[in-house]
Each structure stands twice: as structure tokens, then as C-alpha cells.
Amino acid sequence: MQTLMIPEIGHFALIIALLMALVQGVMPLAGAATRRPLWMAYARPMAIGQFLFLGIAYLCLTASYLLDDFSVANVANNSNSLLPWYYKASAVWGNHEGSVLLWSLILAGWSFAVSHFSRELPRDMLARVLGVMGLVSVGFLAFVLITSNPFERLLPNLPDDGADLNPLLQDFGLIVHPPMLYMGYVGFSVVFAFAIAALLGGRLDAAWTRWARPWTNIAWAFLTVGIALGSWWAYYELGWGGWWFWDPVENASLLPWLAGTALIHSLAVTEKRGSFKSWTVLLAITTFSLSLMGTFLVRSGVLTSVHAFANDPSRGLFILVLLGITVGLSLLLFALRAPRVSHQVGFNWLSRDALLLINNILLVIITVTVLLGTVYPLLLDALNLGKISVGPPYFNALFVPLTVLLCLFMGLGPMSRWKRMDGRDLFKRSWLSGLAALLIGMAAPLAYGGEWNLKVSLGLVVALWIVLPMARDLWTKSRHSAGRLAGVKRLSLAYWGMVLGHLGVAVTIIGVTVVSNYAIERNVRMGVGDSVEVAGYTFTMTELANRRGPNYLADTALIEVRRGDSRREFVMEPEKRLYIARGMPMTQVALSPGLFRDLYVAMGEELEGDSWAMRLQYKPFVRWMWLGALLMAAGGIMAVVDKRYRRTAAVRDPEDARAASTREATA
Amino acid sequence: MRPKRRQKLFVILGLVCLAAIAVGLTLFALRANINLFFSPVQIAAGDAPFERTLRAGGMVKEGSVSRDNDTLDVAFTVTDYVDDVEVRYSGILPDLFREGQGVVVVGELTQEGWIRADEVLARHDENYMPPEVAQALEEAGYSPEDYQAKAEEVGKKMEAQAKDSGDGRTN
Numbered sequence: 001m002q003t004l005m006i007p008e009i010g011h012f013a014l015i016i017a018l019l020m021a022l023v024q025g026v027m028p029l030a031g032a033a034t035r036r037p038l039w040m041a042y043a044r045p046m047a048i049g050q051f052l053f054l055g056i057a058y059l060c061l062t063a064s065y066l067l068d069d070f071s072v073a074n075v076a077n078n079s080n081s082l083l084p085w086y087y088k089a090s091a092v093w094g095n096h097e098g099s100v101l102l103w104s105l106i107l108a109g110w111s112f113a114v115s116h117f118s119r120e121l122p123r124d125m126l127a128r129v130l131g132v133m134g135l136v137s138v139g140f141l142a143f144v145l146i147t148s149n150p151f152e153r154l155l156p157n158l159p160d161d162g163a164d165l166n167p168l169l170q171d172f173g174l175i176v177h178p179p180m181l182y183m184g185y186v187g188f189s190v191v192f193a194f195a196i197a198a199l200l201g202g203r204l205d206a207a208w209t210r211w212a213r214p215w216t217n218i219a220w221a222f223l224t225v226g227i228a229l230g231s232w233w234a235y236y237e238l239g240w241g242g243w244w245f246w247d248p249v250e251n252a253s254l255l256p257w258l259a260g261t262a263l264i265h266s267l268a269v270t271e272k273r274g275s276f277k278s279w280t281v282l283l284a285i286t287t288f289s290l291s292l293m294g295t296f297l298v299r300s301g302v303l304t305s306v307h308a309f310a311n312d313p314s315r316g317l318f319i320l321v322l323l324g325i326t327v328g329l330s331l332l333l334f335a336l337r338a339p340r341v342s343h344q345v346g347f348n349w350l351s352r353d354a355l356l357l358i359n360n361i362l363l364v365i366i367t368v369t370v371l372l373g374t375v376y377p378l379l380l381d382a383l384n385l386g387k388i389s390v391g392p393p394y395f396n397a398l399f400v401p402l403t404v405l406l407c408l409f410m411g412l413g414p415m416s417r418w419k420r421m422d423g424r425d426l427f428k429r430s431w432l433s434g435l436a437a438l439l440i441g442m443a444a445p446l447a448y449g450g451e452w453n454l455k456v457s458l459g460l461v462v463a464l465w466i467v468l469p470m471a472r473d474l475w476t477k478s479r480h481s482a483g484r485l486a487g488v489k490r491l492s493l494a495y496w497g498m499v500l501g502h503l504g505v506a507v508t509i510i511g512v513t514v515v516s517n518y519a520i521e522r523n524v525r526m527g528v529g530d531s532v533e534v535a536g537y538t539f540t541m542t543e544l545a546n547r548r549g550p551n552y553l554a555d556t557a558l559i560e561v562r563r564g565d566s567r568r569e570f571v572m573e574p575e576k577r578l579y580i581a582r583g584m585p586m587t588q589v590a591l592s593p594g595l596f597r598d599l600y601v602a603m604g605e606e607l608e609g610d611s612w613a614m615r616l617q618y619k620p621f622v623r624w625m626w627l628g629a630l631l632m633a634a635g636g637i638m639a640v641v642d643k644r645y646r647r648t649a650a651v652r653d654p655e656d657a658r659a660a661s662t663r664e665a666t667a
Numbered sequence: 668m669r670p671k672r673r674q675k676l677f678v679i680l681g682l683v684c685l686a687a688i689a690v691g692l693t694l695f696a697l698r699a700n701i702n703l704f705f706s707p708v709q710i711a712a713g714d715a716p717f718e719r720t721l722r723a724g725g726m727v728k729e730g731s732v733s734r735d736n737d738t739l740d741v742a743f744t745v746t747d748y749v750d751d752v753e754v755r756y757s758g759i760l761p762d763l764f765r766e767g768q769g770v771v772v773v774g775e776l777t778q779e780g781w782i783r784a785d786e787v788l789a790r791h792d793e794n795y796m797p798p799e800v801a802q803a804l805e806e807a808g809y810s811p812e813d814y815q816a817k818a819e820e821v822g823k824k825m826e827a828q829a830k831d832s833g834d835g836r837t838n
Contacts, residue, residue, distance in 0.1 A: 240759070389702050391700045393696070
């Protein structure tokens with residue numbers, strides 16, 4: 001169906017949003033610099049307006065998809081009339097143009113949220129924060145309008161039907177993974193804006209960190225969930241059971257996560273103790289720069305992967321320039337302003353401050369090594385020094401030992417005290433947990449796998465070393481004269497957030513360790529009637545059938561699975577689909593998920609003589625990885641709802657807010 | 668030394684140690700894990716090292732794929748239309764692996780001149796051509812249009828064959 005005006009309205013709304021972003025970026029910053037309240041007052045309405053108009057533009061694109069308007073090039077290339085409606089709606093971000101539009105919309109959304117929830121900020125601070133976010137927005141909206149306009153029409157020769165969405169993307173994962181990831185990526189723009197605003201205002205006290213902390217935690221939580229969803233999606237969608245490939249695109253999302261993890265810890269130090277000030281600002285800049293770099297890597301087409309839709313060099317150049325300007329200006333500002341505002345707060349090197357410093361150093365080292373492995377091949381290629389790739393062994397060789405080291409200090413963190421603490425006291429509180437972690441970790445592989453395994457032991461010891469001291473600490477802290485329940489209630493949500501977050505790390509480590517070492521993968525040739533045993537489960541192929549889906553044809557295998565000698569059996573139905581519009585084959589995995597093990601069956605390829613190459617896998621504890629990520633995210637969120645941050649929100653009832661806004665308007 | 672100075676010294680020493688460990692590990696890991704890309708021409712000219720992990724790529728030569736009847740062993744030829752190299756692999760090929768299409772293999776070159784592949788990578792959708800392969804083909808004198816057209820031709824031929832054999836599948 002060709003609609004007359006919808007894409008044009010969208011395009012027009014996009015232009016208005018750009019203009020509003022421009023005003024939002026220029027006026028409040030100029031106003032803050034020259035102390036003109038009227039100019040600063042532009043910030044909030046512009047943030048709201050920009051979000052509104054981007055929302056309209058986004059809805060217009062979605063409408064074009066839902067209405068099958070194939071006169072829009074973007075729709076014609078990425079949708080099809082046979083596609084179910086929910087994939088049509090999410091196909092919007094399943095391509096380059098749409099996903100950059102989503103990026104911009106989410107940025108405007110964060111801007112809007114800041115303007116809404118941070119009304120108690122000093123006026124010039126809010127003006128500067130929104131101004132910086134407005135400038136970032138200008139860059140991205142210009143990028144959309146100049147190089148990647150999603151509303152371009154194919155007139156007058158429009159196709160009868162669309163080219164269809166890449167079948168790999170026709171999945172629930174597409175609906176949830178990109179928005180979550182983008183919420184995280186883009187969310188770091190808030191803390192970046194706060195840091196820049198603090199630099200601009202010359203007010204690098206602990207105040208800005210207190211305002212920025214909740215935003216950073218939320219962004220970090222979204223990014224954590226986004227990465228986990230991506231891993232989970234790859235696991236069942238790509239059809240061979242891997243969950244992390246050290247693919248540059250994955251690294252692009254991991255890098256801001258690592259820097260962001262360092263950031264949320266250094267923010268805590270700056271807020272509580274007033275130290276690490278310059279360092280925190282630098283980390284905030286780094287984290288958002290890595291987000292931008294991730295966007296550049298994925299969006300520019302320098303990488304080839306499922307994520308790289310575009311191969312237009314002008315786009316890559318545009319983002320590279322944008323990245324260069326952002327990083328360059330921020331660092332310049334940092335160099336000019338940071339030394340002036342730093343001052344020394346001493347601490348003993350056996351203290352929580354010092355442990356968090358080590359945490360930050362290690363996380364930064366990990367970030368740098370991952371960055372090096374990711375960018376090195378690109379640099380060599382750009383300099384024409386040959387085409388190389390850096391394989392997973394590189395990343396594993398560095399990431400694993402550094403993470404183990406990090407975890408050793410992580411176990412001590414929750415027990416430690418600010419400023420200084422007694423070494424003997426720390427030892428007294430941790431030796432038992434340490435010994436228990438060591439013994440259980442060493443013994444567990446014997447009990448589980450029947451033989452000792454160094455890697456498994458190491459992983460388990462580290463995970464237990466995180467959990468056990470924390471459990472002991474929780475036990476001590478919840479002691480209360482009115483009973484333990486009262487003690488538990490007394491603990492702050494921020495503390496619970498930390499516990500959950502660290503617990504999540506431990507759970508993820510256990511998952512990664514066990515599934516990496518005990519997964520069983522067998523590729524076999526199977527025909528009807530053949531049986532194969534994997535890890536105590538008997539897989540029997542009972543039937544091969546043909547099916548028809550809404551937009552695909554499929555070969556299906558019925559696999560009967562029985563555990564040991566038990567009577568109960570269940571059927572798994574992997575498929576090999578052929579998507580009609582693109583003529584593209586796809587593997588649909590059959591999964592039998594469980595907390596302690598997944599069974600994973602995928603059809604490989606058809607062989608002669610009515611048999612198929614089948615992939616049968618037994619994946620113990622694989623769910624723990626993603627469960628851990630969810631726990632981490634829950635921890636991040638929980639720390640935000642702590643009443644320390646809510647206090648201002650609770651005081652402000654609607655009338656108060658109205659009074660405040662009229663005050664602002666008249667000021 | 669004043670305590671404050673001593674503390675600083677500790678921090679700096681710690682930092683230097685950590686950085687040294689990190690740099691050492693990084694260099695070691697990088698040295699052992701860089702995989703260079705070679706095209707069939709380069710392999711035929713003897714540029715590629717033996718028994719070291721490398722990546723090679725080109726087009727899967729039409730009609731070269733042969734499957735073993737009982738196991739999952741498969742052999743095929745990768746070509747840049749100037750030189751060929753044989754690849755042997757045991758396992759399941761990716762969904763989008765097809766004759767006449769671009770492919771990248773990761774594996775080791777044996778003394779006999781064939782590649783023992785640990786991994787076979789095909790494209791993610793029908794427009795995708797691994798950039799290394801595209802460049803290698805270009806150097807061999809083929810323009811991207813040439814082999815896209817060629818690939819299309821092969822695709823059509825195979826489709827026609829599949830229709831003839833009556834199952835309507837191109838897989």
C-alpha cells in the first residue's frame with residue numbers, strides 16, 4: 001500500500017527535531033556561559049520537543065512498515081508483505097537507517113528523561129547537561145539526514161513486494177536485543193554530559209557524581225541485559241551453540257560495558273570520598289567514546305558480520321569524524337579544566353578506596369587489551385599492512401587471567417572499609433571463606449566430572465571467593481538487636497544492589513566455566529531410526545517431514561529424547577528452513593532448556609541417502625551466564641531505587657513541581 | 668621516606684608491574700594468535716606458511732564439493748579463478764555455503780598443499796562477500812560484478828537442477 005504523506009511527515013519531523021536539537025545544543029550552553037537564565041530555559045522545552053518530533057518520525061517509519069509501503073526504499077529492502085506484523089515493527093531497526101534513527105530516538109528519550117527527573121538540579125548544570133546531549137543529538141540527526149535517510153522513496157518504479165527481512169533477524173531476539181543494547185550504549189551519554197557539564201562549569205565537586213550515578217547505573221543495567229540477550233540470541237539462532245565469539249561487533253558492546261563497570265565503581269568513590277575526581281571524569285568520557293566507537297565499528301561497514309548492514313564508506317567517515325570531534329573536544333576540555341579542580345584526598349593502600357582503584361586499573365587494562373585485539377586488524381588493514389584477524393585464543397589468553405585477578409580483589413571489596421583498615425582484621429574476616437572457597441572449588445570438579453580439572457577449579461574457586469565473603473558480610477551486617485529480620489530490613493537497597501551485582505558476576509563465571517569445560521558436542525550423520533547417545537541422553541530420529549510456515553518452507557526432523565533408562569521421553573523438532581523471498585536457508589534449533597543443562601539439536605545439511613548431518617549438544621549450566629547478567633542488571637537497578645536518590649523525588653509532589661516550573665518560567 | 672611518598676611509590680610500582688604483566692601477556696597472545704589471510708594465488712606461489720593457523724578464501728569452485736558417504740568429512744576447492752587450493756573439513760558446513768559463492772576457511776596448510784580447515788565461514792546474507800575474498804579476486808583480475816554475475820548464474824543453474832530432480836530445493 002502506498003501512503004501519500006506518511007514518509008514525508010516523518011522526514012519533516014526529523015528535520016524539525018534536528019533544528020530543535022541545534023537550539024538545545026547551542027542556547028543553553030551559551031546561556032550558562034553568559035549567565036542568561038532566559039537562554040538556559042530553552043533546554044527543557046527543546047529536549048521535550050526533540051523527543052516528540054523524533055517520536056513522530058519514528059512512528060511514521062513504523063507505520064510505513066506496518067502498511068507495507070514499498071515505495072519507501074528502506075521498507076522495500078527490509079520487509080515483505082508476508083512478514084508477521086511484529087517482525088515488520090521490529091524490522092524498523094533491523095537495518096542501518098532505521099537503527100540509527102532508533103539510536104537518535106533513544107538519545108532524545110534519555111534527554112527527555114533527564115529534563116523530567118532532574119528538575120532539582122541547579123539551573124546552569126541542567127542547561128549544560130541538556131546542551132551537551134543536544135550537541136550529540138545534532139551530530140547523529142545530521143548523520144541520519146545526510147547519509148542514511150530512512151524515508152527515501154523508490155519512485156516511480158516501486159517493487160510489488162519487499163525483499164524481506166534477513167531470516168536471521170526474524171526472531172524474538174530482534175525485538176528485544178537492539179533496543180536494550182541501544183538503551184545502554186546511548187544511556188552513557190547522560191553521564192558523559194554530566195561530566196562535560198561539570199568540566200564546563202568548573203564545579204568538579206562530588207555533587208555531579210551523585211546526580212550522575214543513578215543514570216549511569218541504569219544505562220549499565222540496560223547494556224548488561226542487552227549484551228546477555230545478544231549472547232543468548234546468537235546461541236540459539238546461529239545454529240551451532242556458541243554464545244560468545246569475540247567477534248569485533250560483540251567486543252564493540254563489551255568495551256563500553258567494561259569501561260562502564262569501572263565507571264560505576266569510581267563514581268562511588270568520588271561520591272563517597274571525594275577522591276578520583278579527574279579519573280572519574282576521564283572514565284565517563286572514555287565510556288561514552290567507546291559507545292560511539294562501537295557504533296562506528298558496527299555502523300560503518302568496516303566489519304563484516306550479521307550486524308554490519310551498511311557498506312557505504314561515506315557513512316563510516318561521517319561517524320569517524322563525529323567520534324573524532326567528540327573525543328577530541330572532550331579530552332581538550334579535560335586537559336584545560338581537570339587539573340584546576342583536582343585535589344588530594346588521602347587513603348591507606350589497604351582500604352576500600354585502594355581496592356576500587358585496583359578494580360579500575362584492572363578493568364581498564366582488560367578494556368585496553370580487548371580494544372587492541374579488536375582494532376589492531378582494522379588499523380593494519382587501513383594502513384595496507386595486510387589482512388589479519390585476531391582469534392578467540394588471544395582474547396581468552398588475556399581476558400581470563402585478568403578476570404581471575406580482578407575477582408580475587410573483588411572478593412575483598414565488600415568486606416573492606418573506606419580510607420583505612422586493619423590488615424589482621426581483614427584476614428580474620430576472610431580466611432575462612434577463602435579456605436572454604438578453595439576446598440569446595442578444588443573438590444567440585446571431582447564430584448561433578450569424575451576427574452580433577454584445573455580450569456573448572458579455578459573458575460569455581462573464584463566464584464565462591466566472590467560469594468562466600470559477601471555472604472559472611474551479609475550475615476554480620478544483618479545482626480540486629482530486634483532480630484535478624486529487622487537487621488535485614490535495615491540494610492540499604494544500595495548495599496543489596498552491590499550484593500546482587502557481585503552475585504551475578506559469580507553466577508556468570510560459574511556458567512561460563514562449566515559450559516566451556518563440560519559441554520559435549522557431537523556432529524553426527526543420522527537417518528530415520530538412528531539413535532545416538534550424548535551425555536546419558538538417547539536421541540532417536542523418528543521422522544523426517546516437510547512443513548510450511550507463513551513465509552518459509554521447512555524440513556523438520558522429529559527427535560525422540562530419552563534420559564538413561566527412564567520411561568519418559570520427549571520430542572525435539574529442529575528445522576531447516578528455506579525463506580522464500582530471499583531463497584535463504586536457516587537453521588532453526590530445537591532446545592530443551594533447563595537450569596542445569598540445555599539439550600541443543602540442530603539440523604546441519606542434507607546428505608545422500610535420506611540422512612542429515614545433525615548437531616547434538618549437551619550444555620550444562622549454560623543458562624547461568626545469562627541469569628548472572630540479569631542479576632547484575634537487577635543489582636544496578638536496585639542501587640538506583642535506594643532512598644538516597646529517591647529523597648528529592650518523594651519530596652516533590654505535583655503541586656511542588658508546578659510551582660517549581662512556574663518559578664523557572666518567570667525567572 | 669615519608670609515608671605519603673612510600674605509599675605513592677607502592678602505587679606506582681604496582682601499576683608498573685601490572686602494566687608490564689599486561690603488555691607481556693598481550694604481546695605473547697598477539698604473536699601466537701594472529702591469523703593472516705591468503706588467497707589461492709598466494710598459496711600456490713608458496714607465500715603461506717605450513718602447519719600454522721591461517722585464513723584462506725575465495726570462491727567455492729563449481730562442482731568441487733564432495734561428501735564422504737559415511738562420515739561428515741567434506742572436501743571442496745577454493746579458487747580465485749587463477750589458482751585453486753583444496754580444503755578438507757569434517758563437520759557441518761554453514762547454511763549459506765554454496766558452490767560458486769565466497770567463503771573463508773580458518774585452518775592449517777599441510778605440506779601436501781591442501782588446507783585442513785577447523786572452521787568454514789560463509790556469508791550472512793546473499794549480498795555479502797567477505798572483503799578479503801573480494802580483494803583477492805580483484806587482484807586476480809575479476810571485478811565484483813563479474814563474480815556476482817557468475818554466482819547468480821551458478822545459483823540459477825543449481826535451482827534448475829534442483830527443480831529437475833523434483834524436490835524444489837536449492838540446498
